[in-house]
Amino acid sequence: MNLQGKSVRLHDMSLRDGMHAKRHQISVDEMVKVACAMDDAGMPLIEVTHGDGLGGSSVNYGFPAHTDEEYLGAVIPKMKQAKVSALLLPGIGTVDHLKMAKELGVNTIRVATHCTEADVSQQHITFARNLNMDTVGFLMMAHMASADKIVEQAKLMVSYGANCIYCTDSAGYMLPDEVSEKITALRNELPAEIELGFHGHHNMAMGVANSLAAIEAGCARIDGSVAGLGAGAGNTPLEVLCAVLNRMGCETGIDLYKIMDVAEDLITPMMDQPIRVDRDSLTLGYAGVYSSFLLFAKRAEAKYGVQARDILVELGKRGTVGGQEDMIEDLALTMAKAAGKL
Amino acid sequence: MSNKLKAVIIGPGNIGTDLLMKMQRSEWVEPVWMVGIDPESEGLKRAAAMGIKTCSTGVDGILEHVVADDIRVAFDATSAYVHAENSRKLNELGVIMIDLTPAAIGPFCIPPVNLADHAKNLEMNVNMVTCGGQATIPMVAAVSRVQPVDYGEIIATVSSKSVGPGTRQNIDEFTRTTAGAVEKVGGAKQGKAIIIINPAEPPLMMRDTVHCLTESEPNRDAITESVHQMVAEVQKYVPGYKLVNGPVFDGNRVSMFMEVEGLGDFLPKYAGNLDIMTAAGLRTAEMFAEEVANGTISLPARGE
Numbered sequence: 001m002n003l004q005g006k007s008v009r010l011h012d013m014s015l016r017d018g019m020h021a022k023r024h025q026i027s028v029d030e031m032v033k034v035a036c037a038m039d040d041a042g043m044p045l046i047e048v049t050h051g052d053g054l055g056g057s058s059v060n061y062g063f064p065a066h067t068d069e070e071y072l073g074a075v076i077p078k079m080k081q082a083k084v085s086a087l088l089l090p091g092i093g094t095v096d097h098l099k100m101a102k103e104l105g106v107n108t109i110r111v112a113t114h115c116t117e118a119d120v121s122q123q124h125i126t127f128a129r130n131l132n133m134d135t136v137g138f139l140m141m142a143h144m145a146s147a148d149k150i151v152e153q154a155k156l157m158v159s160y161g162a163n164c165i166y167c168t169d170s171a172g173y174m175l176p177d178e179v180s181e182k183i184t185a186l187r188n189e190l191p192a193e194i195e196l197g198f199h200g201h202h203n204m205a206m207g208v209a210n211s212l213a214a215i216e217a218g219c220a221r222i223d224g225s226v227a228g229l230g231a232g233a234g235n236t237p238l239e240v241l242c243a244v245l246n247r248m249g250c251e252t253g254i255d256l257y258k259i260m261d262v263a264e265d266l267i268t269p270m271m272d273q274p275i276r277v278d279r280d281s282l283t284l285g286y287a288g289v290y291s292s293f294l295l296f297a298k299r300a301e302a303k304y305g306v307q308a309r310d311i312l313v314e315l316g317k318r319g320t321v322g323g324q325e326d327m328i329e330d331l332a333l334t335m336a337k338a339a340g341k342l
Numbered sequence: 343m344s345n346k347l348k349a350v351i352i353g354p355g356n357i358g359t360d361l362l363m364k365m366q367r368s369e370w371v372e373p374v375w376m377v378g379i380d381p382e383s384e385g386l387k388r389a390a391a392m393g394i395k396t397c398s399t400g401v402d403g404i405l406e407h408v409v410a411d412d413i414r415v416a417f418d419a420t421s422a423y424v425h426a427e428n429s430r431k432l433n434e435l436g437v438i439m440i441d442l443t444p445a446a447i448g449p450f451c452i453p454p455v456n457l458a459d460h461a462k463n464l465e466m467n468v469n470m471v472t473c474g475g476q477a478t479i480p481m482v483a484a485v486s487r488v489q490p491v492d493y494g495e496i497i498a499t500v501s502s503k504s505v506g507p508g509t510r511q512n513i514d515e516f517t518r519t520t521a522g523a524v525e526k527v528g529g530a531k532q533g534k535a536i537i538i539i540n541p542a543e544p545p546l547m548m549r550d551t552v553h554c555l556t557e558s559e560p561n562r563d564a565i566t567e568s569v570h571q572m573v574a575e576v577q578k579y580v581p582g583y584k585l586v587n588g589p590v591f592d593g594n595r596v597s598m599f600m601e602v603e604g605l606g607d608f609l610p611k612y613a614g615n616l617d618i619m620t621a622a623g624l625r626t627a628e629m630f631a632e633e634v635a636n637g638t639i640s641l642p643a644r645g646e
Contacts, residue, residue, distance in 0.1 A: 319542030
C-alpha cells in the first residue's frame with residue numbers, strides 16, 4: 001500500500017467515545033489535561049461530549065459526571081490550535097443542544113444516524129450548516145447496509161448541507177476490503193469538495209488496518225483515540241496509527257513521541273479496566289453489535305447471571321442499532337426467565 | 343335514536359385510514375366524512391369505497407356540511423402546520439377537535455390518565471401527544487400516583503417502516519413534546535424522551551422502556567400493583583399493549599419494558615406506535631360521547 005505524500009486529519013475520540021469506557025465519569029480536570037496535552041502534540045480535532053452525544057445524559061446511557069456545557073466550556077478556551085467537535089444523535093439531542101455547542105465555541109458538529117436513517121438528520125445538519133459550522137454527516141453501523149445504500153444516505157446528508165461524510169464502523173465489524181469498497185463508492189459518487197471520514201473500532205483488531213484502507217480509498221479524516229480509550233475494544237489507537245503513518249510517509253502533523261506520552265502518562269492511568277480485545281469485545285466485532293453495549297452487557301451478566309456474550313450475540317441477531325441500550329436489560333431479564341434464573 | 347357522535351377525519355393517510363377502520367366498529371362514534379386535499383389520493387378513494395363521504399378541498403370544503411350532517415367531532419391527522427386553522431374553523435362550529443398532530447394547541451390527552459377530566463371539562467381541542475407518549479406516559483403516571491417521581495425517562499424504539507416523513511423531518515418535536523407530556527401528564531418533575539428508529543427486517547414491534555427515579559425508596563408492592571392496573575386500562579383500547587419485563591427496582595430506579603402490538607387494521611401489527619395513536623384518539627372521542635349520553639356534559643348548542 002502506498003500512502004506516501006498523502007496527508008490526513010486525525011480526530012481524537014478519547015474524550016467522547018472514551019466516555020463510554022469511563023461510564024461517562026471523566027472529570028473536567030482530566031478532560032482539560034488530556035485535551036491540552038493533545039493540543040500541544042498537534043492533534044487537530046478533539047471531540048468532547050457525553051458518549052452518546054449532546055443530550056445523552058440519561059438513565060438509558062448513563063448520567064455523566066458533568067454536563068456537556070461544563071466539559072465544552074472548560075476545554076475550548078484552553079485550546080491553542082486544536083478545534084473541538086461535538087456529536088449529536090437526532091432522537092437523543094436536539095437543535096437546542098446544537099445551539100448551545102455553537103455558543104460555547106464548538107467548531108465541528110457531527111450529526112449521527114443509523115446508516116439507513118439519514119433523513120432524520122435534516123433538521124440538525126441544515127441548522128449547523130446555517131451556523132457556518134464544519135458539518136459532518138456520520139453514518140453509524142455502516143456494516144449493516146450495502147455500499148449503494150451508504151452512498152444514497154450520504155447524498156441525503158450532503159443535500160441537507162453536510163460538508164463531510166463519515167463511514168462509521170460502530171461495531172468494529174468491518175474488514176479492510178469492506179472499508180475500501182464503501183469509501184471508494186462514496187468517493188466516486190460524492191462531489192470532490194465533500195470530505196470523507198472513517199471511524200473504526202478495534203473489536204476485531206482491525207482499527208489501524210481499516211484506517212489505512214480508508215485513507216488509501218480517499219478519506220481525509222480518520223477517527224481514533226489516543227490509547228484507544230473508547231467503547232468496546234476501543235477506537236483505532238491513534239498513537240499507533242501515527243507511528244504507522246509516519247513510517248508510510250503520510251502526513252498527520254502530530255508529534256509522535258508527544259502523543260505516545262499522552263497515551264502512556266495521561267490516558268492509560270485513567271482507564272477503569274483495560275481497553276482490549278477480550279471475548280466480549282471480540283463478540284461485538286464478530287456479531288456486528290454496537291460497541292457501547294459492552295459494559296451494559298457485562299453489568300447485565302453480573303446482575304442476572306446470563307453470559308454477556310450470549311446477550312450480545314442475541315442483540316446482533318435481532319438487528320439492534322445504536323442507542324438501543326435499553327434492550328440489554330430487557331433481553332437479559334427475558335433470557336434469565338427462560339433459563340429459570342428468575 | 344343513536345348516541346353516536348358523528349365524525350370527520352382530516353387527512354386520508356395511513357393514520358386517517360386506520361382510524362376510519364377502527365371507527366367503523368365503534369359503538370360511540372360514526373365516521374361520516376374523510377377530508378383530503380388531493381382528489382386522486384388513494385386515501386380518499388379508499389374512504390369512498392368504505393362508504394364515507396369524501397371531500398378533496400380541505401377543511402373549508404366541509405364547513406357548510408357540518409351543521410347539516412350534525413358533525414360533532416373531528417380528528418386531525420394532517421400536520422402541525424395546518425392544524426391550528428383546521429381547529430379554529432371547526433371549533434367555531436362547535437366541533438370537538440382531537441389533534442393527532444404534534445401541534446399541541448390544546449391540553450395533552452393520555453386516555454387512562456387524564457381523559458376523564460378533559461371530557462368533563464368539555465375541552466374543545468385535545469392533543470394526543472406522540473406515539474411514544476401514548477405508550478409510556480401511562481406507566482410514568484402509574485408510578486407517580488403511588489409516590490413522587492423526580493425524573494421520568496422514556497425510550498421508544500420503532501420500526502423504520504412505521505415512521506413517516508413528517509416525524510423524520512422534525513424529530514426534535516417528538517423528543518420535546520413527549521418529554522413535556524412525561525412531566526405534565528405523567529407527573530414526573532423532569533422528563534426526558536428518546537426515540538430510536540430501527541430498520542430491521544422483518545420490522546420490529548414497537549417497544550418502549552420507561553425509567554422513573556422516585557424521590558424516596560420505591561414502594562415496590564404498591565408500584566407493581568399500580569403498573570399492572572394501568573396496563574389493563576390501556577389494554578382496553580390497545581389489546582396488544584404488553585408489559586414484557588418489570589417493574590424492575592434498582593435503588594430509586596423503577597423500570598418497565600413494554601411492547602405494543604397493533605390490531606393490524608390498515609397498519610401492520612408491528613406498527614403499534616401508529617395503532618396506539620389512532621386507538622387513543624378514538625377512545626378519547628368515545629369518552630366524550632359517553633359523557634354526553636350520560637348527561638354529564640352537553641355538546642355546544644346548535645340552532646335547528
